[in-house]
Amino acid sequence: MKYYQVTMLVRGTKQNFLIKAKDRADAIAKIRKDYQGTLLRIKQTAAPVDATIKEFFSQFRSTVANRKVQPKNLIAAIRQLAVMTNAGISVHDALNEIAAATNDQKLKEILTQASENINAGLSLSETFRRYRYDVGGITLAMIELGEQTGNMAEALGSLADILEEIQENVAKFKKAMRYPLITLGAMAIAFTILILLVVPKFKSIFEKFHAELPLPTKILLGIEHVLSNYGLYVLLGFITFIALIVYLYRNNDDFKYKMDKLLLKLYLIKDIIFFSTLNRFSLVFTELVHAGIPIADALDTATSMVDNAVLKEKLEAVNVAVSRGVSLTDAFRDTGVFENMIIQMIGAGESSGQLDNMMRKVTDYYRMRFNYILDNMSSYIEPIMLAIIGALVLLLALGIFLPMWDMAQAVQGH
Template sequence: MKYFIATILTKGKKVEHGFYAENKKEAHYLAKIKFSGMILKMAESSPPFKDQLRHFKESLFANIKKRKLKQDSLIASIRQLAVMANAGISIHDSLKEIADATTDKTLQIVLGTLADDINSGHSLSHSARKFSFELGNLSLAMIELGEKTGNMAEALHKLADMLEEIRRNIIKFKKAMAYPRNVMIAMAIAFTVLISYVVPQFKTIFEQLHAELPLPTKILLFLEHLFNTYGLYVVAFIFIFIFTFKYMIDHYRDFRYKWHVFLLHVYLIKNIIMYATLNRFTLVFAELVRAGIPIAEALETSIAMIDSLPLQERLYTVRSTVEKGGTLHNGLAETGLFENMIIQMISAGESSGQLDAMMQKVMEYYKMRFDAIIDGLSEAIEPIMLLMIACMVVLLALGIFLPMWEMGNAVQGRR
């Protein structure tokens, strides 16, 4: 969020008002709603310290209160809304009906607020942007598609299908991660128990040796001292670090951008992010093109729903190329994200006038690649898991037995 100062002419006097907004366009819109009078000037500025403190508190508590909607409840509600919209029931009445019927409190608040905003004259897409955290970028894109095409029921049906697909992928991901996760948790617990209760038993023996201890033993003794003396502080530090890290990602775009760049260089994670992003981008773009939305506008909507900022930035160059009169396949080729085969397919689709059908095939290809990565996730993680387990076992074995061997050799030497 950026801080803007609006200079308003009211009752013959110039008055300055400071407030937060996403951009200058939204700042003008908010100023018209909030303040009476003529807007003379709108300038971005640094907020005063009091406003910084107040905004920090508000965003902090808002971040704590935020709750993701249960996917099952969201998908069921979207399907209900699609059926009711197809039956000719107004969106306002449909939202009210579903909000009253649901038992999910968060969903009830979201749908109730959407209904009230629509009743006040706002569009569904405009109101839904306030709940981007709860609904997700994909839902916002498909709602916008429904409004542009005038067929909200079909857009909502397709949205429910896409959310179901994403949910299935998440379930597959969790199942693939279950075994490695459980093994690593068990090893972490075992390692903590050994460090906290077993290593101290050897500590007194090591102290009696009065000899230079090997490096593995020094590491074990340091960990034992850290866990047993500052254990609670370590746990508190970990929680504070996680909370601070999450707050920085949620509220500082530069920090979030650097984190996303880092993730795109991490083994295995980079492929999951890459193919998940391309799959979702081509999925929404194919639907928009099939619905007859102009390519530049379809790109704008499809790219806006991408979570990875570096990938979003690279794909925005495609929109610039198309707006300047370039072809779609040349714009996609310049990003370096798409394989030559995909570029040739899109080029053929543009030439033949069947871009929507070709984009559908591209989307199916990326879906296949993403599914293959998820299916092979467990096997890909196993070498890392085995390496970590081996390091823990070697550290414990060498840390405990090396001094014992040296002590045994010393005893034999004296004899």
């Protein structure tokens, strides 16, 4: 939402006020509906500080209070629903059974509501569409496919397979990142303890000699002074900074786009994001095309699964180009995202009418590249970790022993 400074002429008097709207057209529509007078000027302006703070805490509370469905619970529920519908049990009864068995409160709420809506005459897709944020676009697409083909069990089984593979990739990434995060945390704690416990003892020695201290020692003493006197404020400031970054990333599209663009330039992170994103996109797109969903709809659903705003923008251009009559191969080529080998594979599949089979090979390729990065994460990160450890040890050593060496020379000189 944006804020607009509005100037209106009301009964011969100019009046200024702020209005909140999605865009300029929406702001003008609200003015015409809710205000009487002549619109003189409307100009976008920055949000008031009090409104920004109020919105921040409102969003933060809603984020904390919002209970999302756990992916593993959703996958288990979909797998159960597929088995039960395949056994001839009605969707209504199956939803009631699964809702009674699950411990996930949000999922229980969704399934119970779905059962009631089906009993009232609504379809399963109409019910789940209200919970798109919780269940995801791919879930809606596969349920709609099951309703169209009349084979809900097969559609739900394929959906569970897709969600399981996506979840496995997420789990692999978290596992690969666990080691470097724990190591960095341990290093930070150890360095802080040394600064707070060891450096002060040498500080009193250095002060007795009133000698000019070398730069590494000044840096250590400066860090010790900040942590000793403002450590709590530093910690609170760091937590606030991280919380602000997360908030802006989730709620500000411009900030998210710039951050995503930056992440695609960082060492190792860019490859993880790139190959994981294309693996997920090609996986979903392949399964939807194989299931008989039109290419335009498959592209739309697969693109909605992309988190990185920069890659999402480029992949959305594929759907736009295809809707204008451009071939899928040319549309993928124009994005500049896919390498020439992939373009040739897609072109061969499109010309031979076996696009889904060729896209499976593309998915396998991106899965292989993504898994290779995760399996060799340690070899990529170890040089960075060693460099950080070496820099900290060198700083401590130089900061403490250089002045000690100078003092020893001064004593020998006397």
